[in-house]
Amino acid sequence: MTPELSVARRAAEGYRQARRRAARDALLLALPLLLFLLATFIAPIGLLLARSVQNPELPEALPTLTRALAHWNGQGVPDEPAFAALGTDLSAASQSGALGVVARRLNFYQPEMRSLLMRSARNLPDSVPAAWKPVLIDIDARWGEHDTWRIMQRAAQSPTPDYLLTAVDAQVDERGSVTAVNARSAVYLPAFARTVWISAVVTLICLLLGYAVAWRLATLPPRQSARLMLLVIIPFWTSLLVRVTAWYVLLQPGGVINSLLLSSGMISQPVPLVFNRIGVLIGMTHVLLPYMILAIYSVMKSVPPTYMRAAQSLGAHPVTAFVRVYLPQTLPGVGAGCFLVFVLALGYYITPALLGGAGDEMISQLIAQQTNQLLNWGLAGALSGYLVIFTVVFYLIFNRLVGIDRLRFG
Amino acid sequence: MAVRKRNPEADIQPSTRALPATAPSTVADFFDLQKFPGKRGMRKSPKVAMEWALLADGVPAGELYKVLGTPAGVERAFKKLDMIKSSIVWWEAGSQAPQLLADGAVAMVMAYNGRIADAVKKDGKPFKIVWDGQVYDYEWWAVPTGAKHAKTAAEFIVFASQPQRYADLTKYIPYAPPRKQAIALVDKARLDDLPTAPANFKNAVQIDAAFWADKADSLGKQFQTWLAR
Numbered sequence: 128m129t130p131e132l133s134v135a136r137r138a139a140e141g142y143r144q145a146r147r148r149a150a151r152d153a154l155l156l157a158l159p160l161l162l163f164l165l166a167t168f169i170a171p172i173g174l175l176l177a178r179s180v181q182n183p184e185l186p187e188a189l190p191t192l193t194r195a196l197a198h199w200n201g202q203g204v205p206d207e208p209a210f211a212a213l214g215t216d217l218s219a220a221s222q223s224g225a226l227g228v229v230a231r232r233l234n235f236y237q238p239e240m241r242s243l244l245m246r247s248a249r250n251l252p253d254s255v256p257a258a259w260k261p262v263l264i265d266i267d268a269r270w271g272e273h274d275t276w277r278i279m280q281r282a283a284q285s286p287t288p289d290y291l292l293t294a295v296d297a298q299v300d301e302r303g304s305v306t307a308v309n310a311r312s313a314v315y316l317p318a319f320a321r322t323v324w325i326s327a328v329v330t331l332i333c334l335l336l337g338y339a340v341a342w343r344l345a346t347l348p349p350r351q352s353a354r355l356m357l358l359v360i361i362p363f364w365t366s367l368l369v370r371v372t373a374w375y376v377l378l379q380p381g382g383v384i385n386s387l388l389l390s391s392g393m394i395s396q397p398v399p400l401v402f403n404r405i406g407v408l409i410g411m412t413h414v415l416l417p418y419m420i421l422a423i424y425s426v427m428k429s430v431p432p433t434y435m436r437a438a439q440s441l442g443a444h445p446v447t448a449f450v451r452v453y454l455p456q457t458l459p460g461v462g463a464g465c466f467l468v469f470v471l472a473l474g475y476y477i478t479p480a481l482l483g484g485a486g487d488e489m490i491s492q493l494i495a496q497q498t499n500q501l502l503n504w505g506l507a508g509a510l511s512g513y514l515v516i517f518t519v520v521f522y523l524i525f526n527r528l529v530g531i532d533r534l535r536f537g
Numbered sequence: 538m539a540v541r542k543r544n545p546e547a548d549i550q551p552s553t554r555a556l557p558a559t560a561p562s563t564v565a566d567f568f569d570l571q572k573f574p575g576k577r578g579m580r581k582s583p584k585v586a587m588e589w590a591l592l593a594d595g596v597p598a599g600e601l602y603k604v605l606g607t608p609a610g611v612e613r614a615f616k617k618l619d620m621i622k623s624s625i626v627w628w629e630a631g632s633q634a635p636q637l638l639a640d641g642a643v644a645m646v647m648a649y650n651g652r653i654a655d656a657v658k659k660d661g662k663p664f665k666i667v668w669d670g671q672v673y674d675y676e677w678w679a680v681p682t683g684a685k686h687a688k689t690a691a692e693f694i695v696f697a698s699q700p701q702r703y704a705d706l707t708k709y710i711p712y713a714p715p716r717k718q719a720i721a722l723v724d725k726a727r728l729d730d731l732p733t734a735p736a737n738f739k740n741a742v743q744i745d746a747a748f749w750a751d752k753a754d755s756l757g758k759q760f761q762t763w764l765a766r
């Protein structure tokens with residue numbers, strides 16, 4: 128090895144070490160934030176998504192029965208050992224207070240399972256009978272039916288695919304195949320479709336409105352543009368709930384807009400602007416517009432005005448110059464804005480809840496219903512999981528088309 | 538355990554501004570858009586909405602839950618609701634009901650009687666309660682198993698169940714006492730506001746909690762799909 132080569136090699140080694148040190152220091156600086164995100168954001172979401180396949184209620188409250196059901200072949204009705212397990216576990220669970228959770232879990236499979244369990248527990252004999260099977264079937268004839276036991280066996284399986292299936296309006300039927308749920312009970316797929324549709328429409332409206340505003344802001348002299356920017360930023364900082372409630376006051380049948388239109392004679396009856404799709408679109412556009420404007424504005428600011436002038440000096444019509452020279456340069460901003468608005472709109476809850484009608488429920492409202500009213504965490508986790516998956520897939524496709532990770536914001 | 542009777546979502550509320558000549562008097566009038574035009578406010582839940590639909594369709598109160606337990610009965614309730622569906626404004630929070638009525642957004646609303654009485658007394662709104670077809674419920678005190686202060690809680694329940702306590706409660710909200718002895722102690726002026734006043738209690742239905750504990754999930758889903766139709 129020549130002396131020059133070894134010097135160069137040592138220099139390269141030193142450079143690599145300096146780079147590694149810088150990278151390690153950067154990581155240490157970011158570590159508190161990463162840990163915070165992990166603890167307060169990633170971990171809870173991960174736990175919720177994990178709930179979508181967990182099925183602990185029955186196995187924990189009725190352990191002997193779970194073991195007995197594992198040995199059952201799934202045909203007809205199980206034998207005496209399973210009934211004995213059911214009897215002993217029911218009395219133990221009812222005394223310890225764990226029966227309510229199991230009963231509610233079973234009710235998600237089929238209505239009236241809850242009352243079946245509670246009634247059976249209440250009517251159990253005081254002493255252990257010789258044979259549990261006739262006793263239990265006597266308490267309630269449903270214990271002699273195959274369907275009841277099929278459901279018990281499904282509920283004893285952990286992990287379970289049932290929440291994931293219910294979230295797309297499917298179920299496992301008696302023969303063990305996956306079928307679609309009765310059309311009268313199919314709520315989730317239409318809700319997903321509606322959510323995507325509303326988000327897409329809101330994104331389009333925000334794009335059409337926001338592009339013009341961003342262009343004006345980017346081409347005005349700095350002082351005027353700063354003042355106009357305040358008009359965009361200040362509503363952005365106002366509380367979301369306050370803005371949505373203000374829209375209710377404006378849009379209601381006796382509200383400001385209808386009163387103006389009525390008094391000016393343009394209409395004879397109040398126009399329904401709230402509790403329907405129009406109200407939702409207006410409210411969501413209002414809230415999401417600043418994101419679009421700021422995203423496009425930040426890219427437009429970095430587009431030199433000389434290109435447009437050069438194009439026109441070369442003979443292009445102003446419109447042609449705009450479409451073929453200016454517009455393509457702002458596409459990264461448009462892409463970022465559209466992506467941001469679309470993903471935010473997917474998760475929207477308050478605006479459709481307050482301004483929308485019955486046919487405008489978005490998936491977040493259904494998820495909230497599961498967690499707040501029905502206490503079905505498994506289903507909430509499954510619905511959330513599908514939403515997350517959809518967002519990730521959408522991001523990957525969008526990135527492929529527009530190249531978002533090549534963007535710099537501002 | 539003590540019981541205290543109150544009346545949730547009992548009543549139809551017509552605003553006397555919007556409905557001049559004849560006033561609605563039965564739950565069937567809620568579903569009659571010809572005689573009483575205007576929007577209707579309803580709670581966004583199958584509970585009570587489906588009971589009212591069947592009552593308005595002529596099902597006697599005693600057979601209500603038997604009919605509602607059959608698929609044909611559910612269909613019948615949805616068909617009746619379909620008659621006013623396009624005019625329904627759905628509310629979710631109790632305070633929205635009197636608000637909708639006050640804003641003129643609806644001509645009649647399903648509401649908690651306490652909220653309406655409040656609006657009438659405190660805000661002087663010209664609301665009238667129609668009691669026909671009221672759906673009432675009991676409230677319960679419950680002490681969880683293994684509670685630390687179970688004995689004190691039991692003593693409180695004994696205290697709260699005295700007739701005078703129930704009578705005093707009606708001073709603040711017109712919820713009826715579940716004890717007959719308390720009725721004699723209630724202020725005469727408030728007796729007519731109570732859901733259990735004889736004039737108000739003619740066609741009352743007690744909500745079947747066991748039925749809804751079983752069926753809320755499945756009927757809720759059917760209600761959801763019906764809403765989105």
